[in-house]
Amino acid sequence: MRATQASFYSTKSASGSGSGAGSDDDDILNAMMAGMESDFTVPKPPSSPASEASSSSAESESVSGSDPEPTFVPKPIDIEKRLKALLPEYLSYGGELAPKPKSALHSNPSSNSLTIAQLLAAGLHLGHSTSLWNVASMPFVFGVREGISIINLEHTLTHLRRACTVTKAVARQGGIILFIGTRPGMDHVTIDAAKSCNAYYVASKWCPGTITNAQEIVGPHTPRQPDARPGDLAKPFKPDLVIVLNPIENMIAIREATRFNIPTIAITDTDVDPRVVSYPIPANDDSVRGVELVAKVLAEAAKEGNVLAAEASKRQSRERVEGRVDRMNSWSRRP
Amino acid sequence: MALSFKAAAARLHTVPDLPYNPRSGVAPLFSPAALKTIYTDHQAGLIDRLNELIAGTPYEDKLYHEVIMDSARSLNEVQIFNNASQAWNNDFFLQSLSASPSSMSDALAKRISDSFGSIEVFKREFATNALGLFGSGWTWLVEDKDGRLMLLNTYNAGSPHHRRRMQRADETATDHDFASQAQNPYSGASKFSAPAKLMANNSYVPILCVSMWEHAYLTDYGVTLEGRKKYLKNFFETVDWSVVDGRVFRAGGF
DSSP states (O other): OHHHHHHHHHHHHHHGGGOGGGHHHHHHHHHHHHTTGGGGOOOOOSOOHHHHHTTOOOOOSOTTTSSOOOOOOOOOOOHHHHHHHHHHHHHHSSOEEOOOOOOSOSSOOOGGGOOHHHHHHTTTTEEEEGGGOOGGGGGGEEEEETTEEEEOHHHHHHHHHHHHHHHHHHHHTTOOEEEEOOOGGGHHHHHHHHHHTTOEEEOSOOOTTTTTTHHHHTGGGSOOOTTOOTTOOOOOOOOSEEEESOTTTTHHHHHHHHHTTOOEEEEEOTTSOGGGSSEEEESOSSOHHHHHHHHHHHHHHHHHHHHHHHHHHHHHHHHHHHHHHHHHHHHHTOO | OOHHHHHHHHSSEEOOOOSSOGGGOBTTTBOHHHHIIIIIIIIHHHHHHHHHHHTTSGGGGSOHHHHHHHHSSOSTTHHHHHHHHHHHHHHHHHHTBOSSOOOOOHHHHHHHHHHHSSHHHHHHHHHHHHHTOOSSEEEEEEEOTTSOEEEEEEETTOOTTSTTOOOOOOTTOOGGGHHHHHHOTTSSOOTTBOOSSOOTTOOOEEEEEEEOOHHHHHHHHOSSHHHHHHHHHHHHHHBOHHHHHHHHSSTTOO
16 A cells, blocks of 8 residues: 555655646655655565475575466456356355255146046045034035045146136236235145146135225236336236135135126135135145145146147247248248 | 144254264364364254254255255345355365374375376465455365366355355456456465456356355464465365365266
8 A cells, every 4th residue: 555655655645746826846755755755665574484394494585486378378267157167166165055845746746637546545525524514515425434524536626727727818818827825834835736727726714805905905016017107006927727625715705706707716615605706626625745745736737728828829929920921921022 | 733844943954963973173284172163063054044044934944055056046034145155165075074084195286296297286275365365255275167277266165166155256356357367476366266257158166165264264374474384284184185186086087
């Protein structure tokens, strides 16, 4: 630092003679600084560690003079690729994330390949106690055993496949699908199912008015339209399909969706009236494994719908481009 | 009811193992007591603090490197970056050491000599850079986009991975002093240091580092200049050059 100060002042003195009004100050400054340059020399350090290690007593050889010159030839490389190649090693340093807790299902099962045995294994046939029975669910009850109603899994499978078809069709049209699953132990089921098919989810409490009072509740979080003037309200979205995994706790959500003519799918147990939703799936809503199976099957159907939508839009854009190219060619061919 | 929360809490970071037994230290660099301070206490403490900080935030599910890169620019997550980066640097440093280190391969020696002139110059300049680091930090050997090997000092928990968090500035120094700093052998900057300003299309690939945090060398070497010089001398004898070799010559390196 002091070396540069000295050099700064020395360069000033070299060019300062012709600076006009400030030259008087420069002369005084130069007179002051003239004798001080010797104070600012950088001292040579004592012998460096490398030479200490070799314990050489010959300090006479100057450090800079005898060093071999670096014979470096710059060869530009793709540094992004280089870092990416080293990334597995870099990821191994620091800390390791604990492995994700494995769910019973490895991948999403498809509704076409589901069997009643799988539904039975997931415990979807176990209804509620007969004293809590809702009469409207009678068509779906197979019988009674040990005081609980047993749900007929043939109906479960049929209704589940129908719900999958609806989900797939909504996803194919690019509709907004909303998964609602608010039981405390099943929030990860809702979140995983929704995230796997680019859908929306409500995993904690359903805020009443999310659909009927959307401007107040969802509006503040909705991004404004790009051509909105300041002061314009945002236009909040409403779902095109609502899938409820525990309808007993979310009756408000179902009622809101029905009021706005949004189709609903729900896992209706024997204590729920299945007629409140458009597409009930009579099944057990208490077993995490069962709810996970149903949610994953529906998510898989939504994913298939997304894939179809992507293919259709690609085909559409290709046809649009080809149409333009064809029209271009036909114009150029005009006599 | 709390099962999902327990499952979420379990998915946090753990301290990785070292290639040597931490209880016996790594000779001649760290005695068992020193290694206990650095690894058993400090590394574990950093990871615990990081887990505390990321629990419940979106950083919970991110891979470790992502945690560093994503929190680097954020004003709110400074502590997350500091802890994560320091733990990464510490682990990077400890994994390069070995109780029975292999010697430098010829290819690596040639590579270093190309950029520095000779291995002695490299060791000398590396030591000078490390001794010039006033305070706590890390001294790195990094590679840039031209394949040149150069030295880098990062203060505190600075990381060569993120261009804005390299923390190279000793606050008493300024950019246009770099030329004079390079001539001052006490400053820790030399002609083999990385340039003061990082070019836009450049990033650094870290190859080797040494910890110049006081807790690293305090137990065995003290705070004196001679102690730190001995620390660096022992460091060069403890580095496992085959690990360094792997980093330099991985796919893309030449």
